Amino acid sequence: MNNEQLVLAKRPDGLPGDDVFRFEETDVKKPGENELVIESIYISVDPYMRGRMNDAKSYAKPFNIDEPLNGHVLGRVIQSNADSFKENDVVTGHLPWKKYNTIPAESVQKVASTDVPLHLYLSTLGMPGHTAYGGLLNIGKPQPGETVVVSAASGAVGSVVGQIAKIKGAKVVGIAGGPKKVKYLTEELGFDAGVDYKADDFKEKLAEALTDGVDVYFENVGGTVSDEVFKYLNRFARIPVCGTISSYNSKEDNGPRVQGQLVKSQVLMQGFLVAQFADDAEETSRQLAQWIQEGKIKSEVSIADGFDKLPEAFRNLFTGNNFGKQIVKVSDALD
Amino acid sequence: MNNEQLVLAKRPDGLPGDDVFRFEETDVKKPGENELVIESIYISVDPYMRGRMNDAKSYAKPFNIDEPLNGHVLGRVIQSNADSFKENDVVTGHLPWKKYNTIPAESVQKVASTDVPLHLYLSTLGMPGHTAYGGLLNIGKPQPGETVVVSAASGAVGSVVGQIAKIKGAKVVGIAGGPKKVKYLTEELGFDAGVDYKADDFKEKLAEALTDGVDVYFENVGGTVSDEVFKYLNRFARIPVCGTISSYNSKEDNGPRVQGQLVKSQVLMQGFLVAQFADDAEETSRQLAQWIQEGKIKSEVSIADGFDKLPEAFRNLFTGNNFGKQIVKVSDALD
Known part of the structure; x- marks a missing residue:
């Protein structure tokens, strides 16, 4: 044979x-x-x-x-x-x-x-479907009423992502290339909005669709399309990074975009503010104080002397002229 | 008064x-x-x-x-x-x-x-200490023997990050500017290595320090220093993004680096592969099949006909000429 x-x-x-x-x-x-x-x-x-x-x-x-x-x-x-x-x-x-x-x-x-x-x-029952399901539900965790954006939305992964997000009660905005695919998203798949990234008015249409911001961005494309979506991220948004198809054939330097590296090593990257750990503040203080007492945590401090030193001390933060924590001493009253 | x-x-x-x-x-x-x-x-x-x-x-x-x-x-x-x-x-x-x-x-x-x-x-008992503690332990989650890298390592946050990572049994590499600060990291704070980002041999020294890769990168600086660290990320690495001090005074376009946006909205971004959800594969298949049966998930497919169509079908993925999942049909045996 x-x-x-x-x-x-x-x-x-x-x-x-x-x-x-x-x-x-x-x-x-x-x-x-x-x-x-x-x-x-x-x-x-x-x-x-x-x-x-x-x-x-x-x-x-x-x-x-x-x-x-x-x-x-x-x-x-x-x-x-x-x-x-x-x-x-x-x-x-x-x-x-x-x-x-x-x-x-x-x-x-x-x-x-x-x-x-x-x-x-x-497709849906194979690797692309499992990719959509696993990434959206384990990392994106869409909640009812939240806005989920998916790029490459009519594709094998993206189309399943958006439909699962709808099942979970989210508002779904899909980004795809060309009017035929965009129409398919809303008319066939039931997405709330579709945006054509190839259209001249992409940025305007995206802004219109994202009046509530973005709670989950399922990242399939990377590049300038994603740069635009990032502008609308809500507090505590989640971005499952599945791929960056826009760069796979690119010969140009793709700029310092990290998405490809995050996928390659399955990396978690999370922006945070100390306020989100406020519930643990007491335990944190207790533990830090204990470690300081035990000599396990040392602290270096740069103390500028005088209220008039505030501007200079502030600038030291960025020029590297300070060492450790920069503080300005305003009064000798407790010396 | x-x-x-x-x-x-x-x-x-x-x-x-x-x-x-x-x-x-x-x-x-x-x-x-x-x-x-x-x-x-x-x-x-x-x-x-x-x-x-x-x-x-x-x-x-x-x-x-x-x-x-x-x-x-x-x-x-x-x-x-x-x-x-x-x-x-x-x-x-x-x-x-x-x-x-x-x-x-x-x-x-x-x-x-x-x-x-x-x-x-x-400093250590205030906002910077709480920032270090919360970000490192809630997001970075360093394990004994892992490599933790921290930038702005001699600073108010970074110095605490590195010392907590040592307490947790990690190998700690600090990045700071100038020999005095770098020496402080290893000789005073007990870091395993310090690397001077201002030195001409920064990249070489970083490579030497990161022979085991990076499991946790506590991001304080952004910019080109971080671009370099990202090259060494291990599988399932975690990046608590605390700040990007290198950009705060920059008048230039900082490029499409996302760290600032992640901090601003406390966003989680995670690269993934479907393999990491393998334990749930059976339940995933069952659920997807049910949704398909209920008409809640529809699928579009582009089927190219013939083994000889493989190269063209593959290119369609990137040119957008396909619609939905692209498959190549090789045999009529099951028609």
Whole structure:
């Protein structure tokens, strides 16, 4: 039986052209003990794969040159040497981009039901759906009445994010490119508003949609679209950072935007004010005083002498001319 | 009795020069019922005050032109019309920058003990200490053996952050400006390493200190120093964002760095991968399937037909030519 595979011919520079890919004829390997032969039915293409085409350390291993690309595939078993699978079982798994894969039975799972459109196992019931669900509910935590904004809103992840947010009672604003997608958000998916980031009046329309600010921003795109959304963040807003698709093919310096780094290492970054810990103030004071007494915390202080030294002492904070805490002494009364 | 106050004469452009401030003679207001007259002993100057000098909406109200600046003050009661205070009580509170303030008794608190150096109530036992404690332990959550990095490390907040991290068993790397401060970190405060961001070999020294990466980065400075630290973030690192002092006086566009916005609205931003929710995968699948069945989640799919369409389908993800989830159909076997 003839087989075909798609290999990475070279690493792309920007958007991957045809020269980045190479189709190859190959054969179908005979299955060994506990192995299956899977016929690929649907192959998923996903944005994160672009990162794997680069030779850079990240959460997913880079694709190797001259080897098949790989990702989520839905297929059917056409030959089984494993007790747990039989011919025509529908399965999903992370597999090489080949028409036929010969793999250990543990590499795939049977789908839960074949009564749904099978491509859903690569979208809403697959990795993109789980990404939307996990990121929105564990990090975004939308509350009824809050405003949830999602970028790449008509996409595989974004469309599920917005619909779950609606189920949870939030007001949902989606950002997508072009009138067709924006219309789909409000008319088909029930979003409260859609904003077209490609339109000339993007900033104005976004402002109109965000009169209540933003409580959750599900970040899929990064770049200047997100820079604009950030202006509307409400107090205690949450930003699940899923990806930054705007930068994946960019050859330009993307500026000091941190989103990509946060995703790569699954990092939590949180702005805070001391006021939010006010309930613990008494215990905090007690503990700090104890550590000072025990000699575990030392303090350096720069004391400027005299009320007239206030402006200079203030400037020292920024010039680095102070050492430790900067204070101005105004009176000798307690010396 | 003569009094003196320091008012904001005009809003600064960059580092506040002398013309931003104006000293004024004034008088001491007679205390009414339940009021106190407080003599200022120590006045705290803090970086966040720079933001209040601008006429911009933020978490703290802008200072008003021609009115006294204000902030944390330690003082003593010199006259009391309140039962709960007597002469010579040592108090702290948020007060105008005046030598003498006549204020309601509720505006100040007595200090817990006068056996410690009193300036500690404006540093380690005051707002900076509470900021360090709350941000590091609630957001940073350092674990024994982890690496904690703190910028502005010899400052009022940073020095406490590093010492608490040591108490919690972490390896601590401090970043400060100049050899004197860096030496202080390791020789006086017991940090494991200090790195001088003003030195020519900053990047090399930082790399040497961060061979184990960064698990907690307590962000005080922003700007290019932080850009460099971000390169070393470990998986599941935490970044309490306290401030970005490098930008407070900057007249230049600071680039699309988000830290300032995160602080302003106390925002949580978290990079994630679907893998971190793997324990909930079964429940996620069940819930998504139910919502699909109930018609609460709809899915759009773009299906390209044929194995040879993989490269084009992949490019569609970035050009926006797809609609919803992009999939490539490789076989008709299940049609």
